[in-house]
Amino acid sequence: MEVATRGLLRSESLHEDDMLELRASCEHCGRSLPPNSTDARICTFECTFCRECVEGVLANVCPNCGGGFEPRPVRPRHLLAKHPARADEVRKVVDLLAFGPLREARRGIAPQDR
Numbered sequence: 001m002e003v004a005t006r007g008l009l010r011s012e013s014l015h016e017d018d019m020l021e022l023r024a025s026c027e028h029c030g031r032s033l034p035p036n037s038t039d040a041r042i043c044t045f046e047c048t049f050c051r052e053c054v055e056g057v058l059a060n061v062c063p064n065c066g067g068g069f070e071p072r073p074v075r076p077r078h079l080l081a082k083h084p085a086r087a088d089e090v091r092k093v094v095d096l097l098a099f100g101p102l103r104e105a106r107r108g109i110a111p112q113d114r
């Protein structure tokens with residue numbers, strides 16, 4: 001395709017595995033996080049939580065990897081049919097008692113320095 005090098009059509013060549021996984025809800029509280037949500041937060045491994053959980057109970061420490069979170073990029077609507085969000089729910093309520101020590105050890109360290 002001659003216009004394939006023009007950004008917008010680049011997605012034509014993407015494989016499913018190359019894409020950010022858009023999970024449907026917060027891993028901890030289960031709140032719905034649709035692909036256009038501006039409240040979705042992800043870590044480098046795509047662990048997905050809502051903004052409230054990240055800023056509140058997690059203190060910007062991923063309970064799975066110890067890294068920080070960033071806002072999840074919104075996937076443009078016109079690409080969702082071809083590259084849909086993940087359908088099944090990923091739910092793993094954080095064991096706050098077990099997570100506490102990790103959170104307290106990391107929360108004062110900027111994610112780029114962990």
Ligand SMILES: [Zn+2]
Nearest residue numbers: 026029050053
């Ligand atoms: Zn949440």
Ligand SMILES: [Zn+2]
Nearest residue numbers: 043047062065
């Ligand atoms: Zn993580």
